[in-house]
Amino acid sequence: MEVPSEPLLRLRGLSTDIALRRGTVHALDQVDLEVNQGETLGIVGESGSGKTMTVLSVMGLLPSGGSVVGGEILFDGRDLRTMEAAELRRVRGVEMGMVFQDPLTSLNPTMRIGAQVAEPLRVHQKVSKAEARERAVEILRRVGMPRPDKIVDDYPHQLSGGMRQRVVIAMALIRSPRLLIADEPTTALDVTTQRQILELIDDLREEFKMAVILVTHDLGVIAGRADRVAVMYAGRVVETATTAELFRAPRHRYTEALMRALPESAADGRLYSIPGLPPDLSRPLTGCRFAPRCGFATDECRTTDVTLTGDGHAFACLHPVTEPVAIAASAGHGRAASGAAAEPILTVRDLVKEYDAGGAGLRRTAGRVSAVAGVSFEVRPGETLGIVGESGCGKSTVGRLVAGLEAPTGGRIVVDGTDLAGLDRRARHRMHREVQLMFQDSYAAMNPRMRIDSILTEPLEIQQVGDAAARRARVSELLDQVGLPRRALERYPHEFSGGQLQRIGLARSLALRPRLIVADEPVSALDVSVQAQVLNLMRDLQGELGLSYVFISHDLSVVDYMADRIGVMYLGKLVEVGPAGQVVRAPRHPYTQALLDAVPSPDPGHTPSPDTTIRGELPSALNPPTGCRFRTRCPLAQDVCATEPVLEGGAHQVACHFPLRLEQD
Template sequence: MEAPTQPLLRLRDLSTDIALRRGTVHALDKVNLEVRQGETLGVVGESGSGKTMTVLSVMGLLPSGGQVVGGEILFDGRDLRRLEAKELRRVRGVEMGMVFQDPLTSLNPTMRIGAQVAEPLRVHQGVSKAEARDRAIEILRRVGMPRPDKIVDDYPHQLSGGMRQRVVIAMALIRSPRLLIADEPTTALDVTTQRQILELIDDLREEFKMAVILVTHDLGVIAGRADRVAVMYAGRVVETGTTADLFRAPRHRYTEALMRALPESAAEGRLYSIPGLPPDLSRPLTGCRFAPRCQFATDECRTGDVLLTLDAAGNGHEFACLHPVAEPVAITASAPVAETAAKASEPLLTVRDLVKEYDAGGSGMRKTAGRVSAVAGVSFEVKAGETLGIVGESGCGKSTVGRVVAGLEPATAGQIIVDGQDIATLDRRARHHMHRQVQLMFQDSYAAMNPRMRIDSILTEPLEIQQVGDAAARRARVSELLDQVGLPRRALERYPHEFSGGQLQRIGLARSLALNPRLIVADEPVSALDVSVQAQVLNLMRDLQHELGLSYVFISHDLSVVDYMADRIGVMYLGKLVEVGPASQVVRAARHPYTQALLDAVPSPDPDRAPAPDTTIRGELPSALNPPTGCRFRTRCPLAQDICATEPPLQGGTHQVACHFPLRQEPAQETSAA
């Protein structure tokens, strides 16, 4: 479809300030963007770059102290800043819709789904309760929600993450808006659910002829979904152009750095990490704001204002850089990262036939509604100095495995053998001591820390609990930990809320290292970080592994990250391991249909890469209360036959698969060698 000549939304010199007690943060400085009807504009950048603040300014949802202080917000030719309050509410309530990053916090936990989806109709159009319910069911059906007539009576906590995101999309679309803003709509979702949500947004854009603004830090999402891209840094747009032009030939040095930081671009076993930190926007800034972190910066970059200029090719590609990139950036590694050689003949961790079940809540006189089969007979090994990656959809049981291995939850059955000792057979005192050997690194470091404790107390706490050394020795150990994770000593006097996401993950890693463990279970440690900070944390984890001889169980839904970090990968589905093998073989020669579907769902940052075949996993994950018999994947597998009702065992040599119809055979030399 040919885009209209006039933009539906145009931002002209948009400037936004946030008033704080310590001063004023100039969050946006003369931002210029536009999006046309039927077009998708991708907005990318690090945390704090201003991308979310831009869309919040448009929607009038700025945080306390926030105010648009300059510029224009033109929607269909009308400046929203000049409209009366009643008209402004109508435009923003009817003609615009927004999908927020975290659907659980965006939904009212005390309201049923149907009431929340229909609320905009009741508020802005005054429709009856019965009509609103019918239209809520219809829009839920259109966004692919199973059993929408039943879902409308459920509460948010009863739905999966993907289903909650569909509810939020339905809320935004029920008024048939002309502009849909999606702010990090898939950040916390696994790759299969992410693909479903992004395809849903694409389909709805075509159906409703909407303009879409897609805000994300995932360059792969932008490469495959957006028509044009705007790259933001420190409150400004530093580069903009068509997706194909920008990804094939980025011109700004910041855009180049973001692409080099991707796991797919790892060179010589290491990710590129952008040095330094973004500038403090509460202070006066001169020159190019990226200059302090740019290796090509000159005095001219630091002193004069650098404005957006058109590329000489005349393709509408603009960038604000005095020393632009001349050559295309290679965003695909030429070869897989070399795997770590086997470190020891005896495994550090052996998990045998691990089972974890929970009682499901009942109703009335029934105490339970059954047993949830979270982990069902999982076995694996981790050797000293090795990283085992565990991947799978949300609800597959990978985090449960991590919590049980780390000792946060007891196993229902099976063995967890650490350094030759079965944890389950140890008495309480011995098990307490064993916790020194195995530590957990949490996904959300901030939520895992006491907000009322300073960092020195947070890092000292495990040493005090385990009665390690005297006060002087503990202080020395804490200082050593800060040096290891690259944080200054003054960090000890601050509280968790005073740190960025990447700094908090470094503190979380420091705490997990406090007792000199041999094994760290890292549960989604970088899932919420942008690519530049993610690169810093992953490089740090690999450096410490080589320095200290650590082993990792690395849990993630991001296969590109696991491919970079892991020596071996185990793929889980509904409580079962369905494939285990060397990382390069699992990623590049998958044997199980489920693994291949996960790989095909991963968004690629390479615009020239051929689209993956449509192996999207259909339907929702079956209930762990009543899992399918035999192969648990058979109800969603395109290759399933009658024999799949009998459970296939993990079989093979170094590359094992639990499938009656594997996609590939293991090389004969590997099987015989095993």
């Protein structure tokens, strides 16, 4: 790629403050960045590193109390900070576009899709409604939206997560911007949809000849998509280089720590986690901001303000990395199944869950949604069964059924010899002592008006466990188990970080001493280092307490690390079940192979095969395909696939008429 003489966007000494009641947070401090026309710059770092605050400063979308207090924001040589308000609105509304992390909260729930996509045209170009609708349909078609002429009349809640993300991309592109900013555009998406969205951004970059800033905490996304990378920590850029150079030879100790925390880099069966917490940016800071968490820091690091140095590959570190960081893609960390001879603690047989679909007009229902269709599996004491699949595959529904939050339509759920379906309400209530659910969003699962003391005590009170003194002792024990201080009991949920909230959620699920925990996407929203801390804690407690887990996730690298066995679900059915190492290294179902190939690899040289890309949207569970439900998207499908395959094959089972060859074949 030919690099222009002058960058399209240049940040010089950018400093941003956020004024709060308790003081001023210095969110950005002397940030220098450049983005060339047609280039993709990746910005990576933990939550609170300043990566999102950087792009919000560029777009003028800072939160309440936020202001740029120093530096320059040069777009095509023009300083956005000195522009007149009208010109600034035109530049930010026409020449720049932004894709936000959560498309549902970015879209107006009361406006139809077509009106929202066309809104930038109506505001900046004053086109007619008819022309705006026509242009909206065209841009939706260009971003790969199925049936765009119909979608324009829908509302956001009627679309899937991947479709909503395509809508916000269309909104950002309808004015053909020169710069597209994508802030965590795939964080909440499963791996197949994530791959489609990232490939779409790549294709549109080529088509529109635009620059892209890709903000993410996922190093695999950065490795496969960015030309250059900027690593941020505590409001500063600590390292910048070409993507290939950064992954080949990272120099800053923070960059090294992020790479070591990847599930692919697990050594001796354990993930590396960065000790400590990022600094409080409302307080004066001296020296290297990473020094308190760095194992190589010296007194000089704590007192010297280190700045970026280097030509091309710049870093701010007095004791830089000298050896490459080893990252093994699909290393296969799945454990040998434990407790293989013991009786199962959980047995699920022919589990079915159907829902009535709402109908229009006087019709009460429009049919039955087949969420779970004949699923069977077992979990033994001390074992972890991982369940993976795309959004809408039914994995979370299985988790809610096992945890007793919903009643099955058919089949059996046997916990420690007791069939839940045959229990009355009171007996099912008592079974919650045996099975607990760990939620994906711990904050949403907690009462914001209750202190942590009350949140942890509540299940003990409901189940009438012990007296007040015994409950206090149990809560203190729980805090010790999950590594939180006693003073946490006096605080409210909003006062904790995401990782701390997940620890509290785990503590609550342990309160009644269950034998089985259903963990539904427990680390999907966490940074890689915090994710490592929570996963290590879960495995430690499993060994200490003899817990069994049903671990639900769309991230195969995480499930590979956690699980003894893995079950792969597609549209309500299990299509493959086997030992974790075999499923990851020698998948037998084409869908499993496609999921593995869609996982972003922390290897810039890795190129996934286009032959394994899953095309199109997941079929509707209201009217699923006959036979093999994957056949409408499978590259191997033939006429025989219209008949349903049986899940078979011993320890490593597959439901496919044309299974992939085993590794040893």
